[in-house]
Amino acid sequence: MKSLIIILAFVLSAWSSESVAFIKNIHNDARVKRDDAVHTAKIGEYLFSGDTIHTGKNSSIGLSFNDGTRIAIGPESEFIINDYLFQPTKKDFKFNVTLPKGTMVFESGKIGKLAPEKVNIKVPQGIIGIRGTKFIVDAE
Numbered sequence: 001m002k003s004l005i006i007i008l009a010f011v012l013s014a015w016s017s018e019s020v021a022f023i024k025n026i027h028n029d030a031r032v033k034r035d036d037a038v039h040t041a042k043i044g045e046y047l048f049s050g051d052t053i054h055t056g057k058n059s060s061i062g063l064s065f066n067d068g069t070r071i072a073i074g075p076e077s078e079f080i081i082n083d084y085l086f087q088p089t090k091k092d093f094k095f096n097v098t099l100p101k102g103t104m105v106f107e108s109g110k111i112g113k114l115a116p117e118k119v120n121i122k123v124p125q126g127i128i129g130i131r132g133t134k135f136i137v138d139a140e
Helices: 002-016 110-114
Strands: 021-027 030-034 037-040 052-055 060-065 070-073 078-087 092-107 119-122 126-131 134-139
Touching: 052 060, 092 110
Parallel strands: 092 119
Antiparallel strands: 021 060, 030 037, 030 052, 052 078, 060 070, 070 092, 078 092, 092 134, 126 134
């Protein structure tokens, strides 16, 4: 009975949160850290604000956000979805992510076009090359 209550609490918690992205593709090893649990990433899996994605050696993962933003994360990377909000009818937008290490390719979606000032990508130290609405980040 206790296990059933815990499972129900987990399911209700997942329903109450709105997903912000999904995993479009995975090459080799990728993991998702949600709250204090880490699990192997799966194609089609929904992601939420607060999730952290880790990729292994020779691995990559492709993400598609609700506004159409696409991000490809390279090998041995860590990527954190700090805060994401896409509510165009209310003109509420947030795209706040961190890449503490690794590489990623960013292709802007609707938030980048409607409210580019709301797109924040944090890196500890790195280089950003902008090519229109696409750019590459290499964080050391």
